[in-house]
Amino acid sequence: MHPSLLVLLVGFLYILGFNGLSYLRHQGLSTRFIVEGLLITGAGALLALVLPFHPLIFLLVLYLITTRVRLMIDLGNSVAARGQPERALRFYDLALRLGADLHSRQVAGINRAAALIQMGRAEEAYQILRPIVTNPEARLGDKYRAAACYNLGLACQRTGREAEAIQRFNEAIDCLPSSIYAYGARQALKKKGGQK
Numbered sequence: 001m002h003p004s005l006l007v008l009l010v011g012f013l014y015i016l017g018f019n020g021l022s023y024l025r026h027q028g029l030s031t032r033f034i035v036e037g038l039l040i041t042g043a044g045a046l047l048a049l050v051l052p053f054h055p056l057i058f059l060l061v062l063y064l065i066t067t068r069v070r071l072m073i074d075l076g077n078s079v080a081a082r083g084q085p086e087r088a089l090r091f092y093d094l095a096l097r098l099g100a101d102l103h104s105r106q107v108a109g110i111n112r113a114a115a116l117i118q119m120g121r122a123e124e125a126y127q128i129l130r131p132i133v134t135n136p137e138a139r140l141g142d143k144y145r146a147a148a149c150y151n152l153g154l155a156c157q158r159t160g161r162e163a164e165a166i167q168r169f170n171e172a173i174d175c176l177p178s179s180i181y182a183y184g185a186r187q188a189l190k191k192k193g194g195q196k
Contacts, residue, residue, distance in 0.1 A: 002048075003048040003052040003053065003055070004045040004046070005045075006048075007044045007045045007048045007058050008045045009055075010041075010055045010059050010062075011037060011040070011058070011062060014059060014062055014063070015034055015037040015038065015041070018033065018066070019033065019034060025141040025143075032099070032101040033066055033101060037062065037066055040061070040062050040065055040066070041062065044061070044062070068095075069095045069096075069098050069099070069104040069108070070104060072094050073091070073095050073104070073111055075091045076091030076092045076095065076108075076111060077111060079091060080111070080114070080115050080118065085115035085116070085118040085119050086115075088111070088115045089112060089115050092108045092112040092115065095108045096112075103139065103140070106132050106140060106144070107144055109129070110129065110132060110144060110147050112128060113128040113129045113151050113152075113155065116128070117151060117155055117158070122154070122158035125154075125155040126155040126156065126159055126161075129148055129151055129152040129155060130152060133145075133148050133149055133152050133168070133171075143176060145175045146172045146175040146176035146179050146181040146182060147172075147181050149168045149169070149172035149181070149185075150168070150182075150185050152164075152168045153168035153169040153171075153172060153185060153188060156168055157188065162192075165188075165192075168185075169185035169186075169189050170185070170189070172184075173185050173186060
């Protein structure tokens, strides 16, 4: 098979696979991801006509370009896990500047807010998380929704919004009962003598 046809096949399968996983996670399809993937695949196929290269190299390049936002978020999470929320914020901010789609902006916002909470900036975290959690069109998937509700509960608790904190912790539990977010929410509610 000609290298340009292999590049087209690899590109289309990659786009289909990644969007299929997003769809299965109830996160919706990313138009930006599809358009970027198609443009890069088309450019790669044209380049392969002139300069044949291995399709795995193309797959690596396609992956790095289309997941650049998620890679920055993951780097931020890694830094935050080592107790450096200030540095993590820089990765989340960079992720937001790299052309993030709606879902990736929401995920970056959730992680950004968690870092702000670690830094004692709960009101800023609240202002980021509230629109994410209350947006009826947000398609976060259970994991991210539970994370957003739990972190919003923490932000509410630390800014004196006790009733909303209880509501958000309960939503985190209902969303994904076996998650670390549900566990944290249960612990927070136990300390308050609250529900669940």
